[in-house]
Amino acid sequence: MRFTFSFFFTILISTVAFSQDLLKVDFYKITDGYVIYADNNELSPVSVQIDLDLNNMRSTMGNHKIFVIPPQVSNYEITRAITIDKSQYSNFHVNTLSGLGDHTQTDYDYEYSYDLPYDSQVTHKVIQGYDGRFSHRHQHALDFNIPAGGRILAARGGVVVDVEDRNSRSCESRSCNKFNNYVRVYHSDGTFAEYTHIKRGSSQVRKGDRVTQGQHIASSGKVGWATGAHLHFEVFLMKLNKKVTVPTKFKISKNMPPQQLVAKKSYRKDY
Template structure:
């Protein structure tokens, strides 16, 4: 989905006084890239009733690009022209979303009515909705059912994408803290013994305990021994003569190194017995974090250096699905790595000295993880052995040295893997990378792609 509107206020404030041709043109890039697919979509018979909408969008994008180029070449920016340009970008962004919705509706109609001709016409157009996991799964299921002896290259590519995404999700789970579940709820008297042996990140580093109070109700308390925030999940298979104080299943955020009362089960009938069967789980990070979308991240390297992108957003290898918004920078082993944003170090591993292009090396990745003020996490992976320059609990400022790049873990060559993540609010069990804005000497980057070159500011 195009998110041009999110850029507008920041661009007006920071770039108006010092215009950059690269930035003004970049604002319209996502819309410009969509025109090839929408031009092809406008030629499909099933879209005939909506052809005027598609043609108007294409004409408007072309006209807006002309204005963007004029702004880029202007020595002095006209406020009224700039405001109108930004307004047009917002309008086009909303129109693009409407076109995606029309495409989804037409595709659903073709599948529901088993209209194979329209189905083939639509899936031949590389529109963004085809990469939505639910829509993609429906397309693949229809294809497998109705085309047992006929191969369609575009859907074979989607199938490969789905398989790769599933692998990357598994990779994310293993690399960025797997979801721990079905843990035993302790009695309060057992907590102190578990705390003595608990390690950061281990299954028992988040403890849920329960005791009966004087009223005969059960009070549940959660304690997070980790330095980072976790999202806790509590559910009950059985509740006999008990009523929960909150909606079940319960999902709650527990800040690092803290404890809090999270739930109470109250007795319904005083004359009847009570019983419950329960389980809980947790994942590192917050599903309730709201990313500060206007924040400008620093490229995590020394000022003035030039870096290239080997894999950007929705990359060919592993940046798919929930891991789509990550950037790989191929840099020599030992390259200094700096914090892209201020925060508190909540994860650090630098003891490993193994790396290779095989899943067996996943467990050997060295990394630094920084929790930001909005609850998101900055992830810096594949550091060299001994390449961690910070410690857990340490506060770091934007631009502080945090480590040195390497080639550890599941990697085909020396590089730094950088992403910003939170817990996926749909599954509540997986990390989800977020799109960010990065400040470079060439302007604000919102869509890093393979081959891009940037100079660090």
């Protein structure tokens, strides 16, 4: 009796502009089939949807599911493809779709007190707030009117998971989203912050760096989809094909509890 195995392994890269280039999904042979595993060298979890096309095989952990791979692990077993009838031909194809973050997560630290992302004793206006008509429809995002070159500080500590500061083009339409410069930081509660439109070459941090709250991370710019220099700030959870932005509370004044920022209001940082 002869067993013939043939395997096709296809990786579909996520269409989200949110790379996870340090994730590898692969497999190795065991007696009755194959172990499908992941190496994740990212500093945040990575979620991967595994879609198996099974021929005379079954998956021990089910199919068409999202698996969350912890940060910095190797040989993390996702599932096993096991041959059902060993006297017959069997094979499998696997497609993966992956992105940074825990895509099963819905909870986070709602009460976290973010710092205003600029220097002490400085005042800036929120020129567009949540659900803003210009570019924040259905988004919990804030635009701070920080002039070009103004210092941007980390609103919260975490790990830098992505940086782009090589772009310089901008325009006033969505088509320029692809030119956005940004710093993305992963927080301990599973959320990410994005600081967008930063000036070309201004990032003070690199992927993999740990940043503390208040640390200088970049300078304001007019890059990407922007009508003028400003800082776009948002905090979000990742869902397989999209970001889900979440509301945040900021410490405005030493003696006041943190609160949500409102469009058209100016905030002086007195701490």
